[in-house]
Amino acid sequence: NCGSALTKMSRRYDSRTTIFSPEGRLYQVEYAMEAIGNAGSAIGILSKDGVVLVGEKKVTSKLLQTSTSTEKMYKIDDHVACAVAGIMSDANILINTARVQAQRYTYAYQEPMPVEQLVQSLCDTKQGYTQFGGLRPFGVSFLFAGWDKNYGFQLYMSDPSGNYSGWKAAAIGANNQAAQSMLKQDYKDEITREEAVQLALKVLSKTMDSTSLTSEKLELAEVFLTPSGNVKYQVCSSDSLSKLLLKFGVTQPAAETS
Amino acid sequence: MECVFGLVGNDFAVVAADTSAVHSILVHKSNEDKIMILDSHKLIAASGESGDRVQFTEYIQKNVALYQFRNGIPLTTAAAANFTRGELATALRKNPYFVNILLAGYDKETGPSLYYIDYIATLHKVDKGAFGYGSYFSLAMMDRHYHSGMTVEEAIDLVDKCIVEIRSRLVVAPPNFVIKIVDKDGAKEYAWRESVKDAAVASA
Numbered sequence: 001n002c003g004s005a006l007t008k009m010s011r012r013y014d015s016r017t018t019i020f021s022p023e024g025r026l027y028q029v030e031y032a033m034e035a036i037g038n039a040g041s042a043i044g045i046l047s048k049d050g051v052v053l054v055g056e057k058k059v060t061s062k063l064l065q066t067s068t069s070t071e072k073m074y075k076i077d078d079h080v081a082c083a084v085a086g087i088m089s090d091a092n093i094l095i096n097t098a099r100v101q102a103q104r105y106t107y108a109y110q111e112p113m114p115v116e117q118l119v120q121s122l123c124d125t126k127q128g129y130t131q132f133g134g135l136r137p138f139g140v141s142f143l144f145a146g147w148d149k150n151y152g153f154q155l156y157m158s159d160p161s162g163n164y165s166g167w168k169a170a171a172i173g174a175n176n177q178a179a180q181s182m183l184k185q186d187y188k189d190e191i192t193r194e195e196a197v198q199l200a201l202k203v204l205s206k207t208m209d210s211t212s213l214t215s216e217k218l219e220l221a222e223v224f225l226t227p228s229g230n231v232k233y234q235v236c237s238s239d240s241l242s243k244l245l246l247k248f249g250v251t252q253p254a255a256e257t258s
Numbered sequence: 259m260e261c262v263f264g265l266v267g268n269d270f271a272v273v274a275a276d277t278s279a280v281h282s283i284l285v286h287k288s289n290e291d292k293i294m295i296l297d298s299h300k301l302i303a304a305s306g307e308s309g310d311r312v313q314f315t316e317y318i319q320k321n322v323a324l325y326q327f328r329n330g331i332p333l334t335t336a337a338a339a340n341f342t343r344g345e346l347a348t349a350l351r352k353n354p355y356f357v358n359i360l361l362a363g364y365d366k367e368t369g370p371s372l373y374y375i376d377y378i379a380t381l382h383k384v385d386k387g388a389f390g391y392g393s394y395f396s397l398a399m400m401d402r403h404y405h406s407g408m409t410v411e412e413a414i415d416l417v418d419k420c421i422v423e424i425r426s427r428l429v430v431a432p433p434n435f436v437i438k439i440v441d442k443d444g445a446k447e448y449a450w451r452e453s454v455k456d457a458a459v460a461s462a
Binding site: 107116117149 | 367
């Protein structure tokens with residue numbers, strides 16, 4: 001845990017994002033990643049017929065109006081969606097930026113923006129906050145799920161530093177290291193979308209801190225192609241999610257908590 | 259008096275342009291190539307203000323190349339056409355480019371295509387198109403003889419018919435033309451049609 005490894009020396013190099021520490025680290029960027037390590041987790045899995053995103057909801061009051069708004073999953077464009085982990089208000093700014101970038105591309109080229117280009121563009125924005133302007137970095141990590149005609153289904157993970165990479169399966173937020181190693185063990189290259197949903201729910205149930213899993217604590221979304229060849233982003237309804245949790249046998253309390 | 263025209267065949271697109279560079283009553287040269295190779299599988303045939311023509315088409319060519327360097331994939335013909343139109347549109351109400359363009363391309367997924375882009379940023383996807391005074395003659399010939407799915411031989415024959423009409427019926431007709439073609443194997447020069455050759459410089 002890089003938080004506990006910081007020495008008193010680091011206090012001198014904390015306050016501005018735009019300077020390196022003597023060891024060549026950017027503390028503000030690292031602190032941003034700390035913030036995300038305490039946030040609700042999210043998992044993404046790439047399958048041959050779609051991308052699955054599952055998120056752990058931290059705000060679970062019964063008073064919450066959950067009919068239309070989502071906490072973890074957002075649609076960026078018709079062919080790209082994302083899951084977030086971290087500071088929600090920071091995430092909203094970046095999601096809006098990504099949406100504008102996607103529309104600006106379509107305005108110029110009359111075609112959907114290739115997924116990697118969208119991710120790269122957003123990450124270039126995030127990188128700016130680590131180098132100039134005197135503003136702190138965004139405390140958000142993203143999992144981007146999308147489809148384009150160049151590379152088909154894709155999954156990307158990005159963090160506050162502005163780095164990104166493509167993944168077959170990835171986890172962000174709390175306990176992401178445990179989730180990532182579980183995914184590494186159980187992921188198979190030719191996994192189907194249904195198997196990916198099962199794997200994501202299984203991994204999340206094992207790494208979540210709560211004692212039992214219900215559909216109120218989760219969000220599940222999938223990006224896939226309809227029979228007519230259009231990209232569809234679908235958020236699973238609460239009822240369907242409950243049924244899936246029962247079907248895959250993950251509603252009982254987790255046998256071991258991480 | 260510049261003539262540019264083009265058409266789409268069964269798995270290729272062909273464009274032809276005159277090759278005279280004229281300033282008032284003086285012909286600077288009669289072998290000016292006005293069809294630029296935009297990238298491996300796209301051609302831009304441009305006519306209009308000569309400074310604008312080169313400036314604008316090179317700007318588009320370099321931006322298309324930059325896209326490919328940045329993103330590892332080429333732009334589709336449609337995307338390049340829309341980008342080109344967008345640049346003309348943005349400049350239109352401040353500092354317009356007086357350039358008319360026929361953009362021909364070949365995409366693996368969608369085959370050959372031709373885009374008509376005029377100087378006030380009109381964009382049309384077309385099977386055949388033409389600009390300039392020569393268009394009165396070339397469009398008439400193409401309307402009469404064009405059909406979809408033409409072979410290269412048929413298309414070049416039609417191009418030659420258009421050139422004959424322009425040469426015989428347009429006052430101050432340009433004497434020379436260049437023909438370029440784009441198909442699955444790429445964009446390349448097909449032929450020149452010269453009725454006047456620049457005289458060789460006398461040796462010292």
